[in-house]
Amino acid sequence: MGKADDLLRSMGGIITESASHRGTPAAMPAAASGPHPASDRPGARSKVAFDIPIDAIEPDPAQPREQFDHEPLERLADSIRSKGVLQPLRVRWDESKFRYILIVGERRWRAAGLAGLDKVPCVVDDRTPDPGEILALQLIENCLREDLTPIEQAAAFKKLMDVNRWSGNRLAKELGIPQSAISQALSLLSLPAPVQDAVDHGELPASTACEISKLPDASAQEELAARVVRDGLTRAQTTSAIRRRKVTERVLDTESGPRVTVSYRRGLDVDLVIAALRDALQMVESERADAA
Incomplete structure (x- = not known):
């Protein structure tokens, strides 16, 4: 079982945890009072979703999605207005910025802002995932929820x-x-x-x-x-x-020493190839005459 399976299980856990989260989440301490509810186990992530102010969160600059189409975001914003954010975002605390950094859920975060929400439900990581894990989570989430453009x-x-x-x-x-x-x-x-x-x-x-x-x-x-x-x-x-x-190439080694390379597109009329060879021969003979 690969790392992606573990990541998908982790994301599935977030979805399960959010099933009962429909607008009456546990109160979230103000962002300025501390990073997030601490876990008793170092390196673990919170099992509970908390409301965090939208303006206390910023996107991950390494997020693989570079563009967010306006129309799909507006559709998601409409859904959020009527149903709320049904799945918590996943964030980590950046002590140097004193802000939360998105791990997964940037599309929901942007749509929630368009919907006029002040806060969004988040699950907080008590550790900083390595870049490979963050990227894998973001890529998997994007592919599961809305396809990235092919490029x-x-x-x-x-x-x-x-x-x-x-x-x-x-x-x-x-x-x-x-x-x-x-x-x-x-x-x-x-x-x-x-x-x-x-x-x-x-x-x-x-x-x-x-x-x-x-x-x-x-x-x-x-x-x-x-x-x-x-x-x-x-x-x-x-x-x-x-x-x-596609070009067909033929290399001919002559008895006198010179090597002749002939290149032409497949399907080209053979008579045209022969005519081109005759033209090449005339060019060589003309050069010999000029040099004499």
């Missing part, structure tokens, strides 16, 4: 791998998802910015973008991506176009 998710996967020094295979095992999903997500990060933008704006399917990433040249990737968006090419049509673009 955000790919970047979060990459960051989680870097923080923990995990391979793609290890990450897949920890998160319980196919390794192919990790590989496909990471392939999006190699695409030029305009292509990534098209993916994040829903103009280009992520699965099709993964195929486009197989082209070695950035300009060719942009060109094909633009064609997919413009002409509405399917993934199968895109794959076919990529195969036609």
